[in-house]
Amino acid sequence: MSDTIELIRRQVSDLHQELVRYGLVVWTAGNVSARVPGEDLMVIKPSGVSYDELTPASMILCDLDGNVVEGEHSPSSDTAAHAYVYRAMPGVGGVVHTHSTYASAWAARGEAVPCVLTAMADEFGAEIPVGPFALIGDDSIGRGIVDTLTGHRSPAVLMKSHGVFTIGADAKAAVKAAVMCEDVARTVHICRQLGEPVPIAQADIDHLNHRYQHVYGQQPAAR
Amino acid sequence: MSDTIELIRRQVSDLHQELVRYGLVVWTAGNVSARVPGEDLMVIKPSGVSYDELTPASMILCDLDGNVVEGEHSPSSDTAAHAYVYRAMPGVGGVVHTHSTYASAWAARGEAVPCVLTAMADEFGAEIPVGPFALIGDDSIGRGIVDTLTGHRSPAVLMKSHGVFTIGADAKAAVKAAVMCEDVARTVHICRQLGEPVPIAQADIDHLNHRYQHVYGQQPAAR
Amino acid sequence: MSDTIELIRRQVSDLHQELVRYGLVVWTAGNVSARVPGEDLMVIKPSGVSYDELTPASMILCDLDGNVVEGEHSPSSDTAAHAYVYRAMPGVGGVVHTHSTYASAWAARGEAVPCVLTAMADEFGAEIPVGPFALIGDDSIGRGIVDTLTGHRSPAVLMKSHGVFTIGADAKAAVKAAVMCEDVARTVHICRQLGEPVPIAQADIDHLNHRYQHVYGQQPAAR
Amino acid sequence: MSDTIELIRRQVSDLHQELVRYGLVVWTAGNVSARVPGEDLMVIKPSGVSYDELTPASMILCDLDGNVVEGEHSPSSDTAAHAYVYRAMPGVGGVVHTHSTYASAWAARGEAVPCVLTAMADEFGAEIPVGPFALIGDDSIGRGIVDTLTGHRSPAVLMKSHGVFTIGADAKAAVKAAVMCEDVARTVHICRQLGEPVPIAQADIDHLNHRYQHVYGQQPAAR
Numbered sequence: 001m002s003d004t005i006e007l008i009r010r011q012v013s014d015l016h017q018e019l020v021r022y023g024l025v026v027w028t029a030g031n032v033s034a035r036v037p038g039e040d041l042m043v044i045k046p047s048g049v050s051y052d053e054l055t056p057a058s059m060i061l062c063d064l065d066g067n068v069v070e071g072e073h074s075p076s077s078d079t080a081a082h083a084y085v086y087r088a089m090p091g092v093g094g095v096v097h098t099h100s101t102y103a104s105a106w107a108a109r110g111e112a113v114p115c116v117l118t119a120m121a122d123e124f125g126a127e128i129p130v131g132p133f134a135l136i137g138d139d140s141i142g143r144g145i146v147d148t149l150t151g152h153r154s155p156a157v158l159m160k161s162h163g164v165f166t167i168g169a170d171a172k173a174a175v176k177a178a179v180m181c182e183d184v185a186r187t188v189h190i191c192r193q194l195g196e197p198v199p200i201a202q203a204d205i206d207h208l209n210h211r212y213q214h215v216y217g218q219q220p221a222a223r
Numbered sequence: 224m225s226d227t228i229e230l231i232r233r234q235v236s237d238l239h240q241e242l243v244r245y246g247l248v249v250w251t252a253g254n255v256s257a258r259v260p261g262e263d264l265m266v267i268k269p270s271g272v273s274y275d276e277l278t279p280a281s282m283i284l285c286d287l288d289g290n291v292v293e294g295e296h297s298p299s300s301d302t303a304a305h306a307y308v309y310r311a312m313p314g315v316g317g318v319v320h321t322h323s324t325y326a327s328a329w330a331a332r333g334e335a336v337p338c339v340l341t342a343m344a345d346e347f348g349a350e351i352p353v354g355p356f357a358l359i360g361d362d363s364i365g366r367g368i369v370d371t372l373t374g375h376r377s378p379a380v381l382m383k384s385h386g387v388f389t390i391g392a393d394a395k396a397a398v399k400a401a402v403m404c405e406d407v408a409r410t411v412h413i414c415r416q417l418g419e420p421v422p423i424a425q426a427d428i429d430h431l432n433h434r435y436q437h438v439y440g441q442q443p444a445a446r
Numbered sequence: 447m448s449d450t451i452e453l454i455r456r457q458v459s460d461l462h463q464e465l466v467r468y469g470l471v472v473w474t475a476g477n478v479s480a481r482v483p484g485e486d487l488m489v490i491k492p493s494g495v496s497y498d499e500l501t502p503a504s505m506i507l508c509d510l511d512g513n514v515v516e517g518e519h520s521p522s523s524d525t526a527a528h529a530y531v532y533r534a535m536p537g538v539g540g541v542v543h544t545h546s547t548y549a550s551a552w553a554a555r556g557e558a559v560p561c562v563l564t565a566m567a568d569e570f571g572a573e574i575p576v577g578p579f580a581l582i583g584d585d586s587i588g589r590g591i592v593d594t595l596t597g598h599r600s601p602a603v604l605m606k607s608h609g610v611f612t613i614g615a616d617a618k619a620a621v622k623a624a625v626m627c628e629d630v631a632r633t634v635h636i637c638r639q640l641g642e643p644v645p646i647a648q649a650d651i652d653h654l655n656h657r658y659q660h661v662y663g664q665q666p667a668a669r
Numbered sequence: 670m671s672d673t674i675e676l677i678r679r680q681v682s683d684l685h686q687e688l689v690r691y692g693l694v695v696w697t698a699g700n701v702s703a704r705v706p707g708e709d710l711m712v713i714k715p716s717g718v719s720y721d722e723l724t725p726a727s728m729i730l731c732d733l734d735g736n737v738v739e740g741e742h743s744p745s746s747d748t749a750a751h752a753y754v755y756r757a758m759p760g761v762g763g764v765v766h767t768h769s770t771y772a773s774a775w776a777a778r779g780e781a782v783p784c785v786l787t788a789m790a791d792e793f794g795a796e797i798p799v800g801p802f803a804l805i806g807d808d809s810i811g812r813g814i815v816d817t818l819t820g821h822r823s824p825a826v827l828m829k830s831h832g833v834f835t836i837g838a839d840a841k842a843a844v845k846a847a848v849m850c851e852d853v854a855r856t857v858h859i860c861r862q863l864g865e866p867v868p869i870a871q872a873d874i875d876h877l878n879h880r881y882q883h884v885y886g887q888q889p890a891a892r
Contacts, residue, residue: 022472026245026406027399029342099342099406105413108339108420116554118582118608119475119545135427136341137434161423162341176473183472183545190551192417194638197554200607204581211583249691249852250845252788322788322852328859331785331866358873359787360880384869385787415863468695562777564805564831565698565768622696629695629768636774640861643777646830650804657806 008034008043008171009056015175020051022179024100031076034171035086035093040064042086046073077136084142085167089150094171099163100182102189103128107158113185115205116197120184125153125209128181133160141165153209156181231257231266231394232279238398243274245402247323254299257394258309258316263287265309269296300359307365308390312373317394319401322386325408326351330381336408338428339420343407348376348432351404356383364388376432379404454480454489454617455502461621466497468625470546477522480617481532481539486510488532492519523582530588531613535596540617542624545609548631549574553604559631561651562643566630571599571655574627579606587611599655602627677703677712677840678725684844689720691848693769700745703840704755704762709733711755715742746805753811754836758819763840768832769851771858772797776827782854784874785866789853794822794878797850802829810834822878825850 015032019025028051033044043059060071066083068075076082082095106113106128113128115121120128131148134140145165148157155177156166164181168174191197238255242248251274256267266282283294289306291298299305305318329336329351336351338344343351354371357363368388371380378400379389387404391397414420461478465471474497479490489505506517512529514521522528528541552559552574559574561567566574577594580586591611594603601623602612610627614620637643684701688694697720702713712728729740735752737744745751751764775782775797782797784790789797800817803809814834817826824846825835833850837843860866 027402099340099410101406101410102413104340104410105417108410108414109418110421111418116607117545117550133421133423133427135430161339161421179473183547187545187547187550187554189413189417190548190635191554194551194635195555195557198556198579198607200579204579207581250848322786322856324852324856325859327786327856328863331856331860332864333867334864356867356869356873358876384785384867412859412863562830563768563773625696629770633768633770633773633777636771636858637777640774640858641778641780644779644802644830646802650802653804 005036005041005043005061006056008036009059009061012043012045012059012171013054013056015171016045016051016054018175018179019096019098022182024098024178024182025051026099030098031078031082031096032171032175033076033079033082033095036061037093041069042082044079044082045076046071047076049073078141080136080139081141081145081165084139085145085165088142088146089167091169092167092174094168094174096166096168096171096174096178097163098178098182100178100185102185103156103158103164103182104162105189106130106185107163108161110160112158113181113188114197114199116188116191116200117184118200118208119180120188121200121205121208122212123177123180124156124184125205125213128154128156128158128185131157131159131165133162228259228264228266228284229279231259232282232284235266235268235282235394236277236279238394239268239274239277241398241402242319242321245405247321247401247405248274249322253321254301254305254319255394255398256299256302256305256318259284260316264292265305267302267305268299269294270299272296301364303359303362304364304368304388307362308368308388311365311369312390314392315390315397317391317397319389319391319394319397320386321401321405323401323405323408325412326379326381326387326405327385328412329353329408330386331384333383335381336404336411337420337422339411339414339423340407341423341431342403343411344423344428344431345435346400346403347379347407348428348436351377351379351381351408354380354382354388356385451482451487451489451507452502454482455505455507458489458491458505458617459500459502461617462491462497462500464621464625465542465544468628470544470624470628471497472545476544477524477528477542478617478621479522479525479528479541482507483539487515488528490525490528491522492517493522495519524587526582526585527587527591527611530585531591531611534588534592535613537615538613538620540614540620542612542614542617542620543609544624544628546624546628546631548635549602549604549610549628550608551635552576552631553609554607556606558604559627559634560643560645562634562637562646563630564646564654565626566634567646567651567654568658569623569626570602570630571651571659574600574602574604574631577603577605577611579608674705674710674712674730675725677705678728678730681712681714681728681840682723682725684840685714685720685723687844687848688765688767691851693767693847693851694720695768699767700747700751700765701840701844702745702748702751702764705730706762710738711751713748713751714745715740716745718742747810749805749808750810750814750834753808754814754834757811757815758836760838761836761843763837763843765835765837765840765843765847766832767847767851769847769854771854772825772827772833772851773831774858775799775854776832777830779829781827782850782857783866783868785857785860785869786853787869787877788849789857790869790874790877791881792846792849793825793853794874794882797823797825797827797854800826800828800834802831 031045060075061069066079131144134144166174166177254268283298284292289302354367357367389397389400477491506521507515512525577590580590612620612623700714729744730738735748800813803813835843835846
C-alpha cells in the first residue's frame with residue numbers, strides 16, 4: 001500500500017513538470033491529482049508551492065472528502081473540486097486543473113471549442129464543452145465538472161470565466177488531455193481569427209474517435 | 224543590518240530571473256526593487272546590465288530619494304519612480320517594472336484590463352487600471368503610479384504608452400503581480416479577439432478577492 | 447547495409463528533437479521518417495513514445511508497405527501515409543508530419559498560404575497548397591499528399607482539417623521544410639490580422655526560387 | 670591586428686546566440702556581422718551552418734566588397750548587403766538581419782511601425798520605416814537599407830516582403846536594435862488588434878530619444 005502511494009506521489013510530482021513544459025501554468029497556479037487505486041484516497045499538489053520546489057514528498061495525501069491524511073502543507077485550494085470528481089466518477093483516476101491561456105480565453109467568453117481538427121476528433125470526440133460559472137468554497141465547481149462531463153466524450157471542460165479541468169483513467173491521461181485541450185483551443189482560435197473553420201462531418205468525428213479510443217490501442221478514457 | 228541587506232540583495236537578484244523565466248523582459252529592460260525594512264533604503268537593479276550578469280553584489284543600495292548608498296553601477300533609470308512609491312506608500316515593500324507584451328499593448332491603447340477571470344478577481348480584485356502618460360526624468364511616473372493605485376485593489380497599473388508597474392508587501396509579491404498581470408492581460412486580450420468576455424458580477428469579484436486576500440492564507444497585499 | 451540503417455536510425459531520432467525545439471509538436475504527436483537509400487525500407491518514429499524517450503534503437507524499420515521489419519514498438523499511426531509517399535515519389539528521401547499551430551490553422555480553414563515573403567519564395571516557390579480531407583486507415587492521406595505535391599514546387603502540403611506533411615531529398619530537408627512552413631504560416635497569418643500582404647510578382651518568385659534551389663548551392667528538393 | 674579579429678570573431682559568434690535566445694531566427698536564417706575597426710574588413714556568419722555549430726573559428730572574414738579573406742565556408746548569402754552598408758555608412762560598426770515574425774509581418778504589408786511606446790521613442794526615436802522590395806544578387810538590398818536609414822533616427826528598417834536589417838555603432842548595438850525591433854513590432858501589433866494606439870506627441874518622442882541617446886549614457890547609435 002505505502003509503495004503504491006510512494007509511486008503515485010512521484011508520478012503526480014513529475015506530471016506537474018509537464019504543465020510547466022507545455023506552458024499551461026504560471027507561478028503556482030494549476031494542479032494535478034491522482035486517485036489511489038482501490039482506496040478512498042487521492043494525491044494532490046500542495047497549495048502555493050512553486051513548481052521548482054515540488055517533490056514527491058511534498059505531495060499531499062487526502063481522503064475523498066478533501067481532508068489531509070498525510071502532508072506538511074495545505075493541499076491545493078482546488079482539492080474539493082478534485083475530490084468531488086473522484087466521488088462521483090468511479091472510472092476517473094486523474095484530474096488536472098489549469099488556467100492555460102487559449103482554453104481560458106474560450107472559457108471567458110463562455111464558448112465551446114468546436115471539433116474541427118482530426119486530432120480533436122481523436123482525443124475529444126466532440127466540442128470541448130463549457131461548464132457553469134461556479135465560486136470556489138463549496139461543491140459548485142466539482143458538481144459543474146461532473147454534470148458537464150458525464151455522458152460527454154470530451155475529457156476536458158472549460159469552466160466559465162475560470163479555466164480548464166480534465167479527467168482521465170489515470171493522472172497521465174488527464175495531463176495529456178490538458179495539453180491537447182490547450183493545443184486545439186489555440187489552433188482553432190488562430191484559425192477563426194481569419195475566417196471560419198471547415199466543419200468535419202459528425203460521422204467522420206465518430207469514426208475517428210472510435211478508432212483512436214478503441215482500435216489504436218490507447219486505453220479508453222475514464223468516462 | 225548588513226545581513227538583512229545581503230539577504231535582500233540576493234532576493235532581488237534572484238527575482239529578476241523570474242522576469243526572464245516568464246518572458247516579461249527583453250535585453251536589459253525591466254527591474255525589481257525591495258525596501259530594506261525599517262530603513263529609508265531600497266535595493267534595485269543596476270542600469271544596463273544584462274540579466275545573465277546580475278548578481279547579489281551588483282544590486283544597488285539607494286536611499287529613498289534614489290541616491291546611491293552602495294554600488295558600483297548606476298541604479299536603474301526607473302529608480303526615481305520606485306523611490307517615489309516607497310516614500311508615498313509605507314506598506315509597499317517591493318516594486319516591479321516591465322514592458323511585458325500584452326500588458327503594454329493595453330497600455331498603448333490606454334485601456335484598462337476588465338476583471339473577467341476568477342484568477343483576476345483573486346489577485347487584482349478589480350480591473351487593472353491605466354495610469355497617466357508621464358515622461359521619465361522627474362516624479363511624474365512615481366506620482367502617476369501612486370495616484371492610480373492608492374485606494375485601488377489592483378497591485379498593478381498600466382502606465383499609458385509605457386508599461387507596467389506592480390507593488391507588493393515584498394518584492395516577491397510584486398513579481399507575482401507582474402507575472403499575473405501579463406498572464407491575465409494575455410488571456411483577456413485573446414478572449415476579446417473573438418468576442419466579448421462574459422462579465423463577472425461585482426459581488427462575485429468582491430467575494431473571490433476577499434477570500435483570496437484574507438481567508439486563503441496569503442499575506443494581504445500592501446495597499 | 448546495417449551501418450547505413452544505424453546511421454539513419456540516429457538521424458531520424460535526432461531530427462525529432464528539432465520538432466520539439468521549434469515547438470511544432472506536443473505530447474507524442476508528429477513524426478519523421480527517412481528512406482533507406484537503394485532499399486525498399488524506411489525508418490520511422492514508434493507510436494505513442496514521448497520525445498524524451500526516443501532513441502536510435504527505438505526507431506522502427508519498415509518496408510514500403512508499412513510492415514515492421516525491425517522494432518519493438520508499433521510504428522507511427524501515420525506510417526501508411528509515409529510509405530505511400532515513398533512508393534509514389536522515388537526522389538523523396540524524407541517525410542515529416544506535424545500539427546504545428548499556424549499551419550494547422552490554415553488547414554482548418556482549408557486555405558493555402560499565399561507566397562508573400564522572399565523566404566517563402568526561396569523555400570516553397572509558390573503558395574503552400576491545401577490537400578483533401580482524408581481519414582486515417584487506408585491510402586487516402588498518402589494519396590492526398592502525393593496528388594497535391596506532384597508537380598508542385600512546395601515541399602509542404604496542408605492536409606485539410608488535419609495538419610502538415612512535408613517532403614525532402616532527405617529527412618533533414620523535410621524537417622527544414624516543416625520548420626519553415628510553420629514559420630511562414632505564422633508570419634503571413636500575423637500579417638493578415640491587420641491587413642493584406644503586398645503581393646510578390648510571379649517573375650520575382652520564380653527568380654528567387656530558381657536561385658535558391660539551383661545557384662545557392664542547396665541540394666534541389668526531391669520533386 | 671589578429672588579436673582584434675579573434676575578439677570580433679568571438680563577439681559575432683556569441684551574438685548569434687542572442688538571436689536564438691530571443692526567438693528571432695529559425696533554422697539557419699538570420700546573420701550578424703561586425704566591422705573590423707580601422708580596416709576594410711568585416712566578420713560575418715557562414716552560410717547554411719546551424720546556430721548550434723557556430724564557433725568563433727567558423728566565422729568568415731571578408732573585405733568590404735564581400736570577398737572572403739579567411740574562412741572555410743561561404744559567407745552568408747546576405748554578405749553583399751552587409752558590405753554595402755559598411756561602405757556607405759562609416760559610423761556603422763555592426764549589422765544584423767533577421768526574419769523575426771512580427772517585424773516581418775509589418776514588412777509583408779509594407780507598413781511602418783508607428784512610434785507609440787516610450788521604449789520605442791527611446792531606442793528608435795521615430796517610426797520603424799519600410800525599405801523597398803529588393804531582390805538578392807546585387808546591391809539592391811544594401812542600397813535600400815542605406816537609402817532608408819540615412820538621416821533617420823531608427824537603427825532598424827523593414828525591407829518590404831522580406832524582413833529586418835538593423836545597424837549600430839557595434840554588433841552588440843545592432844543586435845539590441847533587432848531584439849527591440851521585434852519586441853515593439855509585437856507589442857504594437859497586439860495593441861492594434863483591438864483598437865488604435867494613443868499617439869505620443871512628437872515633442873515627447875524627441876525629448877525621450879534625446880535623453881536616451883545622449884543623457885542616459887548610452888553610446889549614440891551610428892547614424
